[in-house]
Amino acid sequence: MTESGTRRLLLERALLPGGWAQDVAVDVEGGTIVSVTPGAAPVGRDRIAGIALPGLPNLHSHTFQRGMAGLAETRGPTGDSFWTWRQVMYRFLAHLTPDDVEAVAAYAMMEMLEGGFTALAEFHYLHHDQDGRPYADIGELAGRIVAAAAKVNMGLTILPVFYAQGGFGGAASNEGQKRFVCDVDMYARLLERTRQIARAMDDAVVGIAPHSLRAVTPESLDAVLNLAEDGPVHIHVAEQMKEVEDCLAWSGHRPVAWLLDHAHVDRRWCLVHATHLDAAEIRDFAYSGAVAGLCPITEANLGDGIFPGVDFLAAGGSFGVGSDSNVQITASGELRQFEYSQRLQHRGRNLLAEREGQSTGRSLYDKALAGGAQALGRRIGRLEPGHRADFVILDDAHPDLAGLSEDAVIDAYVFVADRAAIDAVIVGGRTVVANGRHVLRGEIAERYAHTVARIRS
CATH class of the missing domain: 3.20.20.140 (Metal-dependent hydrolases)
Incomplete structure (x- = not known):
């Protein structure tokens, strides 16, 4: 897994070290966050809908x-x-x-x-x-x-x-x-x-x-x-x-x-x-x-x-x-x-x-x-410069999150919706889960199923 290039993101809602923020511009280089700017304009950015939590x-x-x-x-x-x-x-x-x-x-x-x-x-x-x-x-x-x-x-x-x-x-x-x-x-x-x-x-x-x-x-x-x-x-x-x-x-x-x-x-x-x-x-x-x-x-x-x-x-x-x-x-x-x-x-x-x-x-x-x-032993778990660009994006249209804001969203995610609320996952600035499914799910699941069927038989 080698990261290269730059990704310019705009997170609609995100949990930052200082609290919740809207329209958060995040610049990523080589898989690492280099800047975080709340209240940013969307121009020239990849807009990420939903609620972003550190992975x-x-x-x-x-x-x-x-x-x-x-x-x-x-x-x-x-x-x-x-x-x-x-x-x-x-x-x-x-x-x-x-x-x-x-x-x-x-x-x-x-x-x-x-x-x-x-x-x-x-x-x-x-x-x-x-x-x-x-x-x-x-x-x-x-x-x-x-x-x-x-x-x-x-x-x-x-x-x-x-x-x-x-x-x-x-x-x-x-x-x-x-x-x-x-x-x-x-x-x-x-x-x-x-x-x-x-x-x-x-x-x-x-x-x-x-x-x-x-x-x-x-x-x-x-x-x-x-x-x-x-x-x-x-x-x-x-x-x-x-x-x-x-x-x-x-x-x-x-x-x-x-x-x-x-x-x-x-x-x-x-x-x-x-x-x-x-x-x-x-x-x-x-x-x-x-x-x-x-x-x-x-x-x-x-x-x-x-x-x-x-x-x-x-x-x-x-x-x-x-x-x-x-x-x-x-x-x-x-x-x-x-x-x-x-x-x-x-x-x-x-x-x-x-x-x-x-x-x-x-x-x-x-x-x-x-x-x-x-x-x-890694610089992860915080949405701030110098840390890996690892985010979990919750689907704010999920019924269990409807009408909720800020910490109430995390309560609903942890105690009610669980993984069904996850829409996307970004690791090192790269989107690896979209619409709740890993981008390589079909290939990986097929190989796994053949493997365990043989072992278990």
């Missing part, structure tokens, strides 16, 4: 899992959980070829764009061939993720995952994990190759992702963190109570407390899920400046539990949202599920708005923009 970042995804969406919804003989779901995932990924990975990733990213996400942090842990051996090009599958992003025009932060152990205390990995596992030296080669591959994309970022505390040792975690350079650092942590109990048994500490005590967790970090926190962890996590990477739809689907959002935000914590397992892909749906989880937990309403009279949808959207941009 939301998706801070956590495993795109290959889109191909198994719905396959784990049959009850098993014992209590179903995240851990039984994981067995279904292992069986599914055992069949994936590099072509399959690219086809499924392109389809998932296309749906992200149609659903209001304009940039992605891909937590990429499928590295090796079906027999567990590295490909001749150690970055083969990372290259397929980059190729898929370039195809659909998705802004990308790719996070090669370090996965070395099967459990706390250096337990051996199992058969289902053989396509993930690297030692530190192999991971260093994989990371360097991914950086080489990502240079083909304009504005791509490469970070690192120790998979989880159960998948690393303290020594290998330290070694991998030394490879991070200045990129983002993402890690799964405290998603399941079993993980908390196992970490306590291994170390005497809860996972987030252990991580905060043993690593220099700061604004570069994204702690994914972090579902199960005690009061001290909430306080210290918020103080660290790291982002909570929340995936409310997946967390509900897997039965993970409910993130302590009210207390975390009260402590000054930052969050963004991601689509994780991609069982359903909708940016506004992730925000809605987050708020609804808090309503169920606390038996109240409008719990994630900060003050009386504030729009809950706007509060959620603004916070997820800022936290997502921080987690992806």
Whole structure:
């Protein structure tokens, strides 16, 4: 995805950092906003009808899992959980070829764009061939993720995952994990190759992702963190109570407390899920400046539990949202599920708005923009000079938006209309979704359908 040339836009209504504005002239060069002028004349500009919002970042995804969406919804003989779901995932990924990975990733990213996400942090842990051996090009599958992003025009932060152990205390990995596992030296080669591959994309970022505390040792975690350079650092942590109990048994500490005590967790970090926190962890996590990477739809689907959002935000914590397992892909749906989880937990309403009279949808959207941009390590999420020209255009003729203005539009989008209100999506100044459909939908969907039909049969 390489951007060139200039585009002169006129946005009818737009959400700027300072608030709502009309007739906003936006000049774009090389995919980046160079000027923003409210109240401008339309002469010589490409007029964009509707309501422009900054595109939301998706801070956590495993795109290959889109191909198994719905396959784990049959009850098993014992209590179903995240851990039984994981067995279904292992069986599914055992069949994936590099072509399959690219086809499924392109389809998932296309749906992200149609659903209001304009940039992605891909937590990429499928590295090796079906027999567990590295490909001749150690970055083969990372290259397929980059190729898929370039195809659909998705802004990308790719996070090669370090996965070395099967459990706390250096337990051996199992058969289902053989396509993930690297030692530190192999991971260093994989990371360097991914950086080489990502240079083909304009504005791509490469970070690192120790998979989880159960998948690393303290020594290998330290070694991998030394490879991070200045990129983002993402890690799964405290998603399941079993993980908390196992970490306590291994170390005497809860996972987030252990991580905060043993690593220099700061604004570069994204702690994914972090579902199960005690009061001290909430306080210290918020103080660290790291982002909570929340995936409310997946967390509900897997039965993970409910993130302590009210207390975390009260402590000054930052969050963004991601689509994780991609069982359903909708940016506004992730925000809605987050708020609804808090309503169920606390038996109240409008719990994630900060003050009386504030729009809950706007509060959620603004916070997820800022936290997502921080987690992806890219200049995105704001309609201002120096940032990528990534916009979601809502259809102001949609019945659910009729008669609404300013923040009420975001409330209707998040809590009522969802992705049906999205008319167009612009990424790096290029229109990639028009009339609610990706410009390459037919081609990408056909390839995906053939791929998953073969795998599932």
